[in-house]
Amino acid sequence: MSAVVIEKSTTLREGAFGNAKALSCRECGHHVELGPHYACPECFGPLEIAYDFGTVTREQIEAGPRNIWRYKALLPVPDDIETSPNTEPGFTRLLKADNLAAELGIANLWVKDDSTNPTNSFKDRVVACALSAARELGAKVFACPSTGNLANAVAAAGARAGIKTVVFIPRNLEQPKQVNSAVFTESLVAVNGNYDDVNKLASEIAGEEDGWAFVNVNVRPFYAEGSKTLGYEIAEQLGWRLPDQIVIPVASGSQLTKVHKAFQELIRLGLVEDRPYKVFGAQAEGCSPVSVAYKAGVDAIRPVKPDTIAKSLAIGNPADGIYVLDICRQTGGAVEDVTDDQVREGIVLLARTEGIFTETAGGTTIAVLRKLVETGQLDPDLETVAINTGHGLKTLDAISGSVGPAATIDPTYAAFAATGLGG
Numbered sequence: 001m002s003a004v005v006i007e008k009s010t011t012l013r014e015g016a017f018g019n020a021k022a023l024s025c026r027e028c029g030h031h032v033e034l035g036p037h038y039a040c041p042e043c044f045g046p047l048e049i050a051y052d053f054g055t056v057t058r059e060q061i062e063a064g065p066r067n068i069w070r071y072k073a074l075l076p077v078p079d080d081i082e083t084s085p086n087t088e089p090g091f092t093r094l095l096k097a098d099n100l101a102a103e104l105g106i107a108n109l110w111v112k113d114d115s116t117n118p119t120n121s122f123k124d125r126v127v128a129c130a131l132s133a134a135r136e137l138g139a140k141v142f143a144c145p146s147t148g149n150l151a152n153a154v155a156a157a158g159a160r161a162g163i164k165t166v167v168f169i170p171r172n173l174e175q176p177k178q179v180n181s182a183v184f185t186e187s188l189v190a191v192n193g194n195y196d197d198v199n200k201l202a203s204e205i206a207g208e209e210d211g212w213a214f215v216n217v218n219v220r221p222f223y224a225e226g227s228k229t230l231g232y233e234i235a236e237q238l239g240w241r242l243p244d245q246i247v248i249p250v251a252s253g254s255q256l257t258k259v260h261k262a263f264q265e266l267i268r269l270g271l272v273e274d275r276p277y278k279v280f281g282a283q284a285e286g287c288s289p290v291s292v293a294y295k296a297g298v299d300a301i302r303p304v305k306p307d308t309i310a311k312s313l314a315i316g317n318p319a320d321g322i323y324v325l326d327i328c329r330q331t332g333g334a335v336e337d338v339t340d341d342q343v344r345e346g347i348v349l350l351a352r353t354e355g356i357f358t359e360t361a362g363g364t365t366i367a368v369l370r371k372l373v374e375t376g377q378l379d380p381d382l383e384t385v386a387i388n389t390g391h392g393l394k395t396l397d398a399i400s401g402s403v404g405p406a407a408t409i410d411p412t413y414a415a416f417a418a419t420g421l422g423g
């Protein structure tokens with residue numbers, strides 16, 4: 001086999017990428033052999049994985065483990081993926097959110113709660129797929145530029161797999177996200193700049209250093225496929241059917257495009273009924289290049305300098321932004337944005353209605369869901385899923401000024417009674 005590897009002494013084994021057959025350009029359709037490539041040699045368009053699935057059945061999937069590897073036939077991973085150490089993310093709860101639904105005036109609402117993954121965000125899914133590719137391609141270093149959650153996931157997965165990790169973040173990141181990386185790796189690098197600066201630096205390092213797999217740069221096509229598992233799980237947990245509407249936060253836009261890809265694959269494979277669904281994207285106003293383009297009715301995305309408490313979504317130049325626009329428009333959805341105050345309200349609303357503590361990205365999603373209902377863009381009578389992609393304990397600062405003790409009292413009944421909280 002002639003496929004390109006990251007480390008030259010590595011020989012690619014048969015079946016290293018499962019049913020994946022090639023990398024295919026999303027713009028011109030040109031095919032490239034599987035390897036650490038991400039841009040089309042013909043037109044510089046982004047590459048994605050093309051498959052030859054054969055037959056995949058519900059029974060086959062249901063017999064698999066309760067993690068993302070139950071979908072291994074649909075991912076660019078080898079058939080023996082369960083035997084190599086990884087964090088085994090996925091199969092998180094799909095909760096019927098009746099209290100939140102009542103609050104928002106929605107008839108039928110579900111929250112896909114990805115905050116319970118091993119490092120408390122959906123990024124464990126993409127990283128597990130990237131780790132498999134890095135291993136198969138012979139990488140010596142597992143790395144990423146990150147807005148926080150990805151660095152946590154890369155550092156933890158690398159520790160478990162016994163591969164050296166180096167993770168790069170903007171210096172101004174939330175302290176808990178820094179600690180959640182540094183606890184797993186000696187090589188957390190804080191960069192003077194925003195995410196887009198960190199991303200540029202990572203591309204430069206990937207070009208200079210041998211043997212490095214940057215999960216979202218040179219193995220991005222493999223990494224991105226991990227987000228499809230969110231779509232597969234939602235469909236399976238609904239009893240093998242698609243929801244009518246889904247709301248997904250957007251930073252680079254990769255997750256949203258891959259959930260849509262997952263739904264399309266399930267339809268093509270005959271695993272769910274082919275019926276229309278609407279995809280909605282959620283951004284914070286302080287970093288909303290995709291929703292600005294959506295509202296202006298244009299196809300081009302103008303990069304912005306992020307300024308929002310939703311730091312995990314603070315990508316000013318989103319790689320998959322144009323595809324998000326396409327998908328939301330084609331399916332009849334929309335892209336909407338909310339203020340930082342609304343993000344905070346979204347966090348508290350989800351916590352007080354459903355007992356789920358989400359981070360700022362989830363606060364953005366819930367606040368956008370509310371705004372979509374209020375503005376008539378989302379049909380409250382249709383079945384809706386909102387994805388909670390991360391955990392609130394990582395962004396405590398965002399709401400520590402908004403919630404706290406209702407009273408501070410002496411340890412006496414009289415003092416308690418005086419608060420009016422009894423009864």
Ligand SMILES: Cc1ncc(COP(=O)(O)O)c(C=O)c1O
Pocket residue numbers: 121122123147148149150249250251252253254255256312313359361362389390
């Ligand atoms: C918690 C959380 N939600 C959503 C996203 C957005 O993901 P994407 O870049 O695939 O749009 C991120 C990205 O870092 C994230 O950390």
Ligand SMILES: [Zn+2]
Pocket residue numbers: 025026027028029030040041042043044045
């Ligand atoms: Zn191309």
